[in-house]
Every structure is written in structure tokens, then in C-alpha cells.
Amino acid sequence: MNTYSNQAPKSPSPQVPRFAILVAGGSGTRMGADRPKQFLLLCGEPVLLHTLRRFAEPALGVADIVVVLPADQLDTWQALCAQFSIDIPHRLVAGGATRWASVKEGLAALQGHPEGLVAVHDGVRPLVSRLVVERTYAAAATHAAAAAAVMPKDSVRLVSQHGSAAQNRSRLRLMQTPQTFEIDLLRRAYAMPELATFTDDATVVDDLCRVQLVEGDYRNLKITTPEDLLIAEALLGL
Numbered sequence: 221m222n223t224y225s226n227q228a229p230k231s232p233s234p235q236v237p238r239f240a241i242l243v244a245g246g247s248g249t250r251m252g253a254d255r256p257k258q259f260l261l262l263c264g265e266p267v268l269l270h271t272l273r274r275f276a277e278p279a280l281g282v283a284d285i286v287v288v289l290p291a292d293q294l295d296t297w298q299a300l301c302a303q304f305s306i307d308i309p310h311r312l313v314a315g316g317a318t319r320w321a322s323v324k325e326g327l328a329a330l331q332g333h334p335e336g337l338v339a340v341h342d343g344v345r346p347l348v349s350r351l352v353v354e355r356t357y358a359a360a361a362t363h364a365a366a367a368a369a370v371m372p373k374d375s376v377r378l379v380s381q382h383g384s385a386a387q388n389r390s391r392l393r394l395m396q397t398p399q400t401f402e403i404d405l406l407r408r409a410y411a412m413p414e415l416a417t418f419t420d421d422a423t424v425v426d427d428l429c430r431v432q433l434v435e436g437d438y439r440n441l442k443i444t445t446p447e448d449l450l451i452a453e454a455l456l457g458l
């Protein structure tokens with residue numbers, strides 16, 4: 221079953237402004253490092269710098285990039301910007317206690333933009349390709365809501381107190397970011413109270429709009445545990 225949009229990515233439309241929220245407000249507990257994983261070095265540069273660069277590619281035409289950081293780490297990032305001579309225009313916002321709260325803060329920083337498309341992307345997915353980003357903007361322009369996803373490569377089981385049950389993996393997708401939306405739709409979704417079931421932006425929008433899935437990329441991994449850094453270094457070296 222192919223639930224992906226096969227629509228060819230269009231080039232950026234000048235009529236629809238594009239924005240991005242890079243959420244990097246987490247603490248990286250599963251990484252267990254001495255600092256949040258978005259600041260760890262990947263091939264000699266901070267993870268978040270790699271991610272920022274991907275969204276700053278001129279061909280994407282992103283007009284405003286908001287980077288959300290832990291409230292107590294704004295100085296850390298500013299020091300890294302000086303150390304690595306980062307001159308990519310972006311705005312900094314203090315995040316919240318959950319990813320949902322951090323996205324909400326990022327959206328508030330875009331309040332001056334009444335219309336356009338906003339891509340929400342994990343700051344710790346530094347290998348996202350321009351093609352995948354472009355696919356989500358293009359699909360959101362048509363469907364209002366779009367998210368990158370890939371098919372599971374392993375067999376999947378649902379576990380319960382009775383044991384486990386095999387699942388039909390052809391009907392399952394692993395969600396990635398970017399997840400991209402008409403900005404007004406995302407604002408309406410994030411105006412609702414937070415639920416424990418919100419694990420990504422698609423789950424926040426689901427009750428308001430069908431989210432179009434577009435093909436993601438297995439290389440678009442989320443740096444979560446130490447081995448992810450090793451894999452990302454290897455992929456960057458290819």
C-alpha cells in the first residue's frame with residue numbers, strides 16, 4: 221500500500237511565504253551526554269548547526285527561521301554561533317517543558333506572519349535532505365498539512381499483558397520531521413490544550429485536518445542515543 225504523495229516537488233512559490241521552526245528545546249536525557257545533544261559535535265560541528273544549514277539553503281526559500289532552545293541554554297548557543305562563525309539569519313526563542321510547549325513558543329514568535337507555510341523540524345535531525353523538506357512544503361501547499369514518513373523495515377508486534385500480536389507493517393509508517401502546515405491551521409491546532417497523546421505535530425493537527433504523508437528518508441534519523449551519532453557521522457562522510 222502506498223499512502224505517500226507522489227507529487228513532484230515544485231519550486232518555491234513566491235506567493236506562499238515559507239517559515240521554519242527548529243525545535244531544539246530538549247535536554248537529551250536518552251543521550252546521557254554532558255550537554256544537550258543538539259550541541260554535541262557531529263563531524264566537528266554542532267548538530268544544530270547542520271540542521272540550521274539544511275533549512276537555510278536558498279533554493280528552499282525559507283523567509284524566517286525560528287530556533288527554539290532550552291530557556292537556560294540561549295547563551296550556550298550564542299557562544300557556539302561566535303565560535304563557529306555562524307552567520308545564518310535565525311531568531312532564538314526559549315522553549316517549554318515538552319516538545320509541544322516548545323513548538324507553541326516557536327509559533328508565537330511567528331505571529332507577525334498572517335499566512336504562509338510553516339515547517340516544524342527536530343533540531344536533532346541534521347541529515348534531512350532538501351528534497352524531503354521541499355516535498356513537505358509542496359504537499360502542505362496543496363493539502364494544508366503534510367509530514368515525512370518511512371515504512372518500517374522490521375517486523376512489528378503489539379504487546380499486551382496477554383503476549384504479543386503481529387501487525388501488518390505495510391499499513392504502518394514511522395513519522396519523521398519536517399511536518400509542515402498552513403500557519404493558520406497550526407495556530408488553531410496549538411490553541412487547544414496539550415494531550416499526552418501528542419508525540420508530534422501531526423497528532424496535534426489530526427482532529428482538524430487530514431495529514432498528507434510524503435516520503436521521508438531513512439537517513440533522516442533523529443539523534444537520540446549514542447549510536448545515532450556514530451551512524452550520522454558515517455552518513456555525513458559518504
Ligand SMILES: Nc1ccn([C@@H]2O[C@H](COP(=O)(O)OP(=O)(O)OP(=O)(O)O)[C@@H](O)[C@H]2O)c(=O)n1
Pocket residue numbers: 243244245246247248249250251257258288315316317318319320322323342343344345442443444
Ligand atoms: N521540551 C522540549 C523537548 C524536546 N524538544 C525537541 O524536540 C525534538 C525531539 O525530541 P527528543 O529527541 O525527545 O529530544 P530530547 O527531549 O532532548 O531527548 P530526551 O527525550 O532523550 O530527553 C528535539 O529536537 C528536542 O530538542 C523541544 O524542543 N522541547
Ligand SMILES: C[C@](O)(CO)[C@H](O)COP(=O)(O)O
Pocket residue numbers: 319342394395396397419420421442444
Ligand atoms: C517528532 C518526532 O521526531 C516524530 O518521529 C518524534 O515523535 C519525537 O519523539 P521524541 O520522543 O520526542 O524524541
